[in-house]
Amino acid sequence: QVQLVESGGGLVQAGGSLRVSCAASGRTFMRDVMGWFRQAPGKEREFVAAISWSGGVTYYTDSVKGRFTISRDNAKNTVYLQMNNLKPEDTAVYYCAGRTVRPQVARSYDYWGQGTQVTVSS
DSSP states (O other), rough: OOEEEEEOOEEEEOOOOOOEEEESSSSSOOTSSSEEEEEESSSOOOEEEOOTTOOOOEEEEETTTTTTEEEEEGGEOOOOOOEOSOOGGGGGGEEEEOOOOOTTTGGSSEOOOOOOOEEEEO
16 A cells, blocks of 8 residues: 655745645555645535656646646655645645546545645735
């Protein structure tokens, strides 16, 4: 099984940037599609971005296109989410997830991290 640990969350002003990371351990995740989701208080968990095992294909939800970039370093077993031009509505707990055939569907992923809080102040 794979264990995921997210890091890099925090408090940032609107317009600022953060990079959250997701480190995997337990076995290599090199062949797994990896995704980022987020959940704000009182809302359902929503898809943010996903990346193919090679990094050659990426998916984004419309609200983050042009602002967020997902990437991965398979040698380091780590997935990243670079978030630029952050908005207050991006405030949420951000979760990393792995292994799926339906990248935008949360329940299709096999394993999850514990999440990291991102708060954007106006």
